[in-house]
Amino acid sequence: MLQDDLGSPLSRRKKKVGGGAGGPNAVDGVVGTVSGDVQTQELAAKIAQNEQLHLKVSELAHESQKSAAALQTTRAKLESDMSSFSEEMEQKEREHKTEVEAMTNNRAMLEAKLAKYSSELKSLKNTLQREQELSGRLRESSPIGLVGSERQPETVRRETYAALNVPVVDAKLQGRVLVSLRASLELVTSFATQLSTLHSYLQQRCKTYPIDTSTGVQISTVNQKLCKLLHSSSSSYTKPLVSAFSQYSGKLHANPYSTPTGSSDLMEFALAHRRLVAYLDTLTPYLQISLQEECGESVCGVQLTDINMQISNTLPRLVAAFSTADNYLSLLARGPVEGVSVASLPVCLQRLKISIRDLHSVLEALHNLYSSKI
Template sequence: MASAELQGKYQKLAQEYSKLRAQNQVLKKGVVDEQANSAALKEQLKMKEQSLRKLQQEMDSLTFRNLQLAKRVELLQDELALSEPRGKKNKKSGESSSQLSQEQKSVFDEDLQKKIEENERLHIQFFEADEQHKHVEAELRSRLATLETEAAQHQAVVDGLTRKYMETIEKLQNDKAKLEVKSQTLEKEAKECRLRTEECQLQLKNLHEDLSGRLEESLSIINEKVPFNDTKYSQYNALNVPLHNRRHQLKMRDIAGQALAFVQDLVTALLNFHTYTEQRIQIFPVDSAIDTISPLNQKFSQYLHENASYVRPLEEGMLHLFESITEDTVTVLETTVKLKTFSEHLTSYICFLRKILPYQLKSLEEECESSLCTSALRARNLELSQDMKKMTAVFEKLQTYIALLALPRACRCHQIKMRSYWIKESPKSNEWDPYKEREISRQRHKEFGDRDTRGKAI
């Protein structure tokens, strides 16, 4: 049985291990994918940084070129400022040169305007590229941080699963080693059992042959040597002096000791049960310290308060019966007179149970009707009602058997015959009714008493 349970446990752990192994493969694949995505994002970030450095270099070159153009414009403006006074003095002689300088100035202005527009356009492109690069860089850094966090979480899960797998594998290996050791032990025990069985069969065969020979010899001796066998008839055998068997006495005393221990445990349990029942009806559903309990529960509590006077004599009666069985006496049903005292105490307790049973059933019904009673408690109360009925019936059946054993031999034989007659005459019911049998027994005892009275009178 234990090997089957361990085998089932081993199979269950193996299934769980395969399931966790499949989950581990999926998680590993997810971690590898996330690592690949992280590497790709890092590569993109590196390329973006390279493009940013390239744009910064272009911006620096454009700034330098713009400064050169600005210096050139200033130089041209200075030259223009110097050429204007000179042109005023030599208007007549230098009209042609003035026209030439004006054309050059317009060309320079147009070239300067183009350079300024180009510079402005480059500044706008650089600013847009810089903003776009910063935005992309922030997104990539945020995504990289998220992926690193997820990768760390996945790695933690993988580490936990790996640790769990290792523990499961170690546990399975230990279980396997234990099962192997147990299997070897069981095989060894089975081998020893087979050897012992063969030895027992051989001994049984030898004993059978020996006893068969002794039986034949004893039968021949009895047939030849014994003229009259008084043990053949119970009437004659009752006149013989019973043999004193020390082993039988020790066995009877041991059985009586076991019965005494059982009765002591039973008495303790019954005292606790009746006492706790009395305490319970005093506090639930109505606390007697705050309000008055119902008259039914008051009467029931009064009866339960007397339980010790009915329960404790059971232990005392069994103790007296145990003390009456010694090694020096011959113990048979006719000599155990203390059994009748125990039977009387048990009958008294049965009467007590019959008296409190209706009160307990009514008390449980009253408790179930209370508003404080939950559905679970109501179900338990119904079970307790059924159990109390069964317990009373079992005690009545036990009392009937003990009363039969405590009767004298003739009356006991008569009771057994009456029970057999009752079962024979009631084929439809396999159960024996002790109440009807008791009434019949009383009538039969009365008839026997009348016969004895008439016999004495004669």
Template sequence: MAAAGAELQGKYQKLAQEYSKLRAQNQVLKKGVVDEQANSASLKEQLKMKDQSLRKLQQEMDSLTFRNQQLAKRVELLQDELALSEAKGKKNKKSGEPSSQLSQEQKSVFDEDLQKKIEENERLHIRFFEADEQHKHLEAELKNRLEVLETDAAQHQAVVDSLTRKYTDTIEKLQNDKTKLEIKSQTLEREAKECRFRAEECQQQLKNLHADLGRRLDDSLCIINEKVPFNDTRSSQYNALNVPLHNRRCQLKLRDIAGQALAFVQDLVTALLNFHTYMEQRVQIFPIDSATDTISPLNQKFSQYLHENASYVRPLEEGMLHLFESITEDTVTVLETTVKLKVFSEHLTSYTCFLRKILPYQLKSLEEECESSLCTAALRARNLELHNDMKKITAVFEKLHVYISLIVLPSIKPEGLLRTNYSSVFTYIAADLHGFHNVMKGENKRGVSNLKWAIS
């Protein structure tokens, strides 16, 4: 429950960190939206000012148009006056040269004034046209920018709304998790109180049991001191002189068990010989065939070590055979008398050292094979499984070597292993052999070898 609470607390902290990160992003987006809104307001203000400028120009245009109309009327009036003047000039042709000169000067003045007004009107038309075109261009540009800014503002607002919804959901989820954690914390506190109460009760019971056992021990010691005049079980030297009881039925049963163990060891020896020989042949032909090419120095050394496997494996069978032959109907077989077990233990130690010696070469050879271009994916997977199983097999033999060394102790050093620990050591040996059996059964299923192991 503590682990679950810690996991929920970690999850809560992770969600809180994510919320803080999203909140910071939200602040950035909000600032961006505000900036865009300010920019949009500024552009709207500029558009408003441009509209005012356009209206002012429009008013000037209207004023110029009105003035142009006045000038046009004045020109017409002047033309009428000129025509009238010309008509009068024809009638008063005889009035003399001074009158004609005056009319000509007036006409020249009128023409010059008219030409100036026409040029001024043209300039005003050109300025109005240019101002109108500039205003239209600026208005279109500002409208486009306004549309883009409005689109960006809408997108930012959509992102803000989405993040707000997400933050709301996250906050609700965090609040729900917090509520659940609080409820679970309260439950754990109640359970802790109950456990403390039960622990106090157990401690009190333990104290009472200690007191009761102390009293019973004192009573037993008083009885032993009064009733037992001599007790030699405290000395291991005296215990070594005890003659064990002879039981023919027990001897036959032990011989039968030793025979089964001998058969199992024989099968094991055969299987190990086949296994190491198979590995040697495999190294010689894959991934490089030694008949046609030179294999790597690693595989050469590995093959050389594998070639020596018989000198380490066969003594196991010989040691177990000597142990079996030492158990007869007439002998008394206990751990203190099975001196032949030491020989088997030494052979097992030698083979375990051999496995430890070849294990690095075995692992490196498999890795080298996996790196070869000829190695398929399926074979690479099988090699990796064999890689792990070889480590397990070596570990099993190392444990078995330790346990066999322990049960050898009573025959060479009686005080090295207490009788109360005999059953525990044999239990560990059985468990180790079962583990070995499971490993090799997996190897058989995967097709590494077709050996049949007789270990149960």
């Protein structure tokens, strides 16, 4: 239609121009032609503008369709997520409700058990109090007393014994104690024998090495004093130790119901052990000085010097291990009245066991060092 409108002025202009070139309408034709050209240009501009607007409208419509499709997809996804979330929430609510019901039931059961246990505990406390009162009266009325070195096993509860600080006699435990005593006697005897052998070796070595070539005697008086100390070890310290423990073990085997702790025989063994510890403490400085003198000789090589230094450093550890074991042994020898109580007896025995293990490790280290030295 716009093109038809453009064509109509052109045809009219041609007709007017064709009317005559020299007539009076020639000027009017020229003016009409100019006016038609202006209108044509305006229409062309409007047509171009209209085309651009149509293109923009088309692009906007296309973008709107894409946005609408994306929104539809997002909406469908959100609706699906919402449905899943709702189902999950319902499942969680059901589980929570079930859990709350179970916890409520458990709480009721625990409260019932607590009430039952509280009643039983109260009854046990009353029973224990009555037993303690009766035990106190019995101890006051008995001329011998409950605490003795020898007695038959009782049928009283262990808690009552622990409260009264009275040792408990257990037949099975007593059997294990006797087995341990036999093994301990063998170990003590073997230890005394090996210690005497070591002291004999050290005594012979002091007499033969190092030797002063000019006089044929030891270089210093330290070795002479050391030989005297080593010579008295067997008769004065190791034999009494074995004899005391053998007597203690024999008494326990003869009377299985005797208490292992607090007896006079165990005290004799503890005293013999303490004398041995004091002897080793006196002997250690002389051994260290003798080793230093041996290292100072020209015939002493680097390897022998290193071994001697290791032995010198191990000797104080040996005395410390003996002292630790001696402390716990003394507590056991004094018994439950003056030494360790019945309640603390397992702890004391466990620590004595640890100290004996430490002593064994130190003795083993010394044995290896002297073996490499030989």
